[in-house]
Amino acid sequence: MRSEGWEMDELPIGRRVAYWRNRRKMSQQVFADRLGKSKSWVDKVERGVRRLDKFSVTSEIADVLQVDVQLLLGREPERRPDSINCIDQIEVAEIRSALERYDQISAFFYAPPEPPPLAEMRKATAHAWQTLLHAKWGVLTRSLPKLLREAQAADAAYAGTDGAPEAAHLLGQVYQITSSAMRRLGELDLGWLAADRSIAVSQRAGDQLLAGVATTRVANALRALGRHRSALEVNVNIANRLAPNATEPGTPERLSVYGFLLLQGAMAASCIGDSATMQDLLNAADDAAQGLGGDFNHYWTSFGPTNVLLHRAAASVELGDGGVAVAVHESIDPEAFRNLMPERRAHHFIDMARGFAQIGDITKAGEMLLECDHLAPAEIRCRPIAHEVMSDVLRRAKGSPPTAIADLAEQMGVGV
Incomplete structure (x- = not known):
């Protein structure tokens, strides 16, 4: 998956700094304050008048912007070899930022933002569910930050109105979607945080069944944490x-x-x-x-x-x-x-790849992985558990693995 920012590889570094600053919704003054620099200094950097010659300064800018320094340098950031997945750190940072918002508390002190109409929220949330149930992890993670912000804004804005229960219900769903996605993609702390949030919001929605499903998200987050x-x-x-x-x-x-x-x-x-x-x-x-x-x-x-x-x-x-x-x-x-649903079937293929490997049928285990890739490519290419299973299949294989398995392992980034 390529981030929107990676299409800016040919731009000067100052333009890339401006891009990520705007994406983080920081003014030049706020950005300058966090760097301990002047607004004029930031403006000159972004316009290319002042060069960024020191890596230490560039690295400090990257920390403030919460991006990999390689992005600012116009290079694709290196992924951790032990955790290749389909969510980059930009989405992780944005989802984390959205989960750390407290719109309900802010609503006590400030007028809440104009919320999106509940009809639009229903449509967006239903689409997110379908994206999850079809295991389109890259598509889902790119949409989650905006969906989280809008659902939280709606929940805060409709508090005390006739629309409050539905707004809370939709936010509870969005938290559950986020929890499921984060847990599956290996971001376990975010999976736990979103699941925990979903419990409280579901209770406010007045729906026992929604709270019941939210409980499974919490339990699955606990299970993922051992x-x-x-x-x-x-x-x-x-x-x-x-x-x-x-x-x-x-x-x-x-x-x-x-x-x-x-x-x-x-x-x-x-x-x-x-x-x-x-x-x-x-x-x-x-x-x-x-x-x-x-x-x-x-x-x-x-x-x-x-x-x-x-x-x-x-x-x-x-x-x-x-x-x-x-x-x-x-x-x-x-x-x-x-x-x-495709996600449920794809997950079963990964389970059965493990099962066939346990009885020594490595050929059949490999076939299960290929079936999973055919049905829902993101499920096998994005989830850490799939990478673990592929590594196990390669390790147990006698001699060189079949070409199809070797090709899939290469596409997943798993060493043969």
Whole structure:
């Protein structure tokens, strides 16, 4: 993915400084103050009247602008070899900046900005969900900073009006989208922060099911940070509160969120080797899925009988039982699988690449990676877990890997 700024390679360094200063929404005076320079000095640098001869000064400017110094020098920044992904540090900085805004607090002291109409926010948020569910990570991360700012502005501006619950609901969704994207792309601290924000906002929206799905984002962030037992407890706790009963029957939406919580709990249990709890939760999720009568995407859960099977396979892989995972994989109805969202299917291919590798079938593991790349290229090229799986497949392969695998590994930046 190429950043918008990288198209400025041929511009003088002063113009590049001005570009990033404007992108950071800093005036020349604010920029000068942060550098400890005069506004006149900044103006001369940006107009090319004053040259930037010292690397130390250029590096200090880069720090203030929160960009890689290589960008200011007109070069593509080097990526960390252990974490190649499809979100560059510019998007990370902008998403972090957006998450650190506190528009609700500011609204107590200042008139909030003119919010975007809620109809526009609904459309933009729905589009972001579709982008996530199709695993178009580069497209999503480029749109998230603006979406976050607008959703936060709307939430602050509509506070105390009839539009407040919907504005909070939309912001809760945007936080969940952000959390899922950041966790998948390896930005775990941002995944946790966005998930935590989504909980509070969802409660303000007055929607238990939205809060239930937000809980899974928090739990998944905890799991990504290695806190599997906490993830298990929070999933099960909220699932129990949403369990259908005589007074609150299981609507399709409620069953979906309840079952989704159970599936995420099962994954957390598998990560700590608690196979008994894992099986109990999977069986309960299957009961909910059978009550639903098919695979649906209520509250963006993709929940249903087929997704339960995908989680059975994934949980078995986490336990190191690739044989069980492969058996489950082979039992999945192909048509039902094709009807799932691309991101869900692509993630399953990565899980099964791990599963086949566990039983020593490296050829089939490679085929799973190729299937994933064909279905959703960004899923395998952008996610750190996919790079780990590819490295494992290459390491286990006897002799040179097949040409298709070697080519894919090269495109991913994974050494053969």
